[in-house]
Every structure is written in structure tokens, then in C-alpha cells.
Amino acid sequence: MAPIRLRSIVLMVLMSAACSGAPAEPPRTPAPEATSQPPAAHAETPHWGYEGAEGPDAWAKLSPAWAVCGEGTRQSPIDIDVDKTVRSNLPSLAASFRPAALTIIHHEHTADVLNTGHSIQVNYTEGDELSVGSERFALAQFHFHAPSEHTIEGKRYPMEMHMVHKSGDGKLAVVGVLIEEGAHNDAFEPVWANLPATKGVAAHLEHVAVDVNRLLPSRKTTYRYDGSLTTPPCSEGVTWIVMTTPVQASASQLGRFRAVLSGNNRPVQPLNGRVVGADLLPETVAR
Numbered sequence: 131m132a133p134i135r136l137r138s139i140v141l142m143v144l145m146s147a148a149c150s151g152a153p154a155e156p157p158r159t160p161a162p163e164a165t166s167q168p169p170a171a172h173a174e175t176p177h178w179g180y181e182g183a184e185g186p187d188a189w190a191k192l193s194p195a196w197a198v199c200g201e202g203t204r205q206s207p208i209d210i211d212v213d214k215t216v217r218s219n220l221p222s223l224a225a226s227f228r229p230a231a232l233t234i235i236h237h238e239h240t241a242d243v244l245n246t247g248h249s250i251q252v253n254y255t256e257g258d259e260l261s262v263g264s265e266r267f268a269l270a271q272f273h274f275h276a277p278s279e280h281t282i283e284g285k286r287y288p289m290e291m292h293m294v295h296k297s298g299d300g301k302l303a304v305v306g307v308l309i310e311e312g313a314h315n316d317a318f319e320p321v322w323a324n325l326p327a328t329k330g331v332a333a334h335l336e337h338v339a340v341d342v343n344r345l346l347p348s349r350k351t352t353y354r355y356d357g358s359l360t361t362p363p364c365s366e367g368v369t370w371i372v373m374t375t376p377v378q379a380s381a382s383q384l385g386r387f388r389a390v391l392s393g394n395n396r397p398v399q400p401l402n403g404r405v406v407g408a409d410l411l412p413e414t415v416a417r
Contacts, residue, residue, distance in 0.1 A: 178362055186396050189362050199364035205399035206357030206370060207279035208406070215353060215408040249273040250391055252321055252340065260295045260303055267295035267303045272342075276388055278308055279360050279395045280372055287376055288384050290395075291345065292360075302359070303369040307346060312378030317344035322383055325390045347375040354407045360396045374408070 176192040178184045184192065190200025199205070251273040260267040271294055278290035289309035296302055320340045351374040358366040379387075 180393055180395070189364065193362070196362045196364060198358070198366060199362060202358060202364060202366050203400075203402040204356055204358060204366045204404060205364060206360050206368065207281075207396060207398050208355065208357065208401055208404075209281045209284060209398045210353050210372065210406055212283055212408075215406045217408045249275075249394065250321075250325065250387070258342070265297050265301065267297045267301070269293060269295050269342075272345075274387065274391075275360075275395045276384075276392045277395050279398075280306055280308065281398055282308070282374075286395075289379065289387065293342070301367065301369075303371065306370060306372040308373065308376035309379050309384075310376040311381055311384055314380040315378055315383060317341065317377075318379055318383060322386055325386065327390055345377065347373055347377050349375040351375060352409060354409065355404055357404075358399075 176184075178189055178192055180186065186199075189196050190198070251271055253271045258269045260269060272291055273294070274289055274291050276289045278287035280290060281287075287308040287310050291307040291309060293305040293307070294302065295304065317340075353370075353372040353374055355370050355372075356366075357368050357370045358364050359368060
């Protein structure tokens, strides 16, 4: 495979529900979570969630367009069995991120169909680019799940961050970062200090910056596999890059997040013969 390079760019704009095209300026009103596909007509989009009749087991039945949620064979998230990962022929990665102004949005499923899932989502006016061989992906946003969606040998972590990238032709690549309880993490504070407590509210923060480099673990080993969106419509063809080493957040920080949002994790899905690769992710930082 061709080398992969993550090169510094401007992280563009607020992503729509399936990481589809977005306006040139981040909107001040809520938009759907970037890992979901925007509906053709809002009124026709069924409500979905993480529990009961609207939970993950029912997603495939809620809309014909979401049939892959139940029938797909390359679904995410997954449980990663470290002993069964394959370390061979994986492209090297190089990451370069720079701080940027941000907008924080809280999406929680309500009667308003613009909120198609549960997320705390951070969007930048400037950011970075991910190159995968000849393909280039814009880092559009990152958001959080509590608890984690991916598990490692059956272990679920308190939280997981997804950094969502999109190519010009609509392909997705997502970097997953597991978050465990431990030391206080100053890198999260610009976000945590502005967690929106009200559903569907976008807080535009002109003078707050987040350094994405500090959100990543210092050890850049990764797991990689072919998967899907973890929310309806569960579209497949998503390249997943999951960091093997978690980052830490304090019990207080985890508690503050859970007070706003929790339980937004899809259960792990069958591998169905997929191979999970493992390799290193060297990083370069643009200053």
C-alpha cells in the first residue's frame, strides 16, 4: 500500500450527519452528528436512540435506508482481540495538527429530527488534512461517546473520541481515541469548560482554541480495519484507525461529561472474517 501522510491543513467546517458537504462558515444552529447521514426530508426521518424500541437492535427496522445496520457484514464498532491482529504491510501515518477556534454542539435525539443521535461534537474553523495514499481527507470534527464503542479484548473504556475525516468524494476515515480514568487532562478543559447542557444548542466560542495534538496519546501505535458508521444509516466503507494507547481523564472530568451525556454507544458488531491490522503512527507537529 502507498504511504499515508497526515498533513497540516485548515479544518474546514461543521460536518453534517453523514460527513456530507457543509457550508463555508460553521452555522450557529445545531446540525446532525457527523457520523449520520442527513435525511432527504427531515419529517420522514424516524427517531432513533440507544435504548428500547428505538435502540440499536431496531435501527434496521426503523427505515429501509438503514437495512445495512442489521444486514451489513462490515459494521462498527468491534471488539479488538490483540492476539489476532496482523502487523503487516500497513501504510505509515504522519499526523500534523494545529490549534483552531471551535464550536461545540450537543446533539441528543429529540422530536427535532435535526438531532439524529447523541453526541458532544467539536467543530473547527481551521484544521488539518489526512492523506491516505492518493486520497486526501479533511478533518471535519471530533465527538465523544460515553462509554466507549470499541472494546479491547472485551474491555470497555469510560469514553471514546472519534476524529472524523472526509475525502472530496465522500469517503470517511475515523481516528478513534479511547479515554480511561486517570490523571486530570488539561487538553480537554477548553471543551469541558463549555459543555452545553441544553439539547440541540450550539455554543460558538470565538476565543477558545483546542490543540488536537494534546488530545492524542504520546504512543502512536494503532489498530486499523474496514468498518462503518456507528450510527444510522450504518454505511460501510469507513476506514477506522483506533489508537492502541488510551488517553486519561480524571474521575471529575468523566463525571462532568456524564452529567451532560452518557449511554451513546452502539454495541460491538461481529468481525465476519475481517482482519484487524496493527502498526505505528509517527506524528509530526506543525507549529
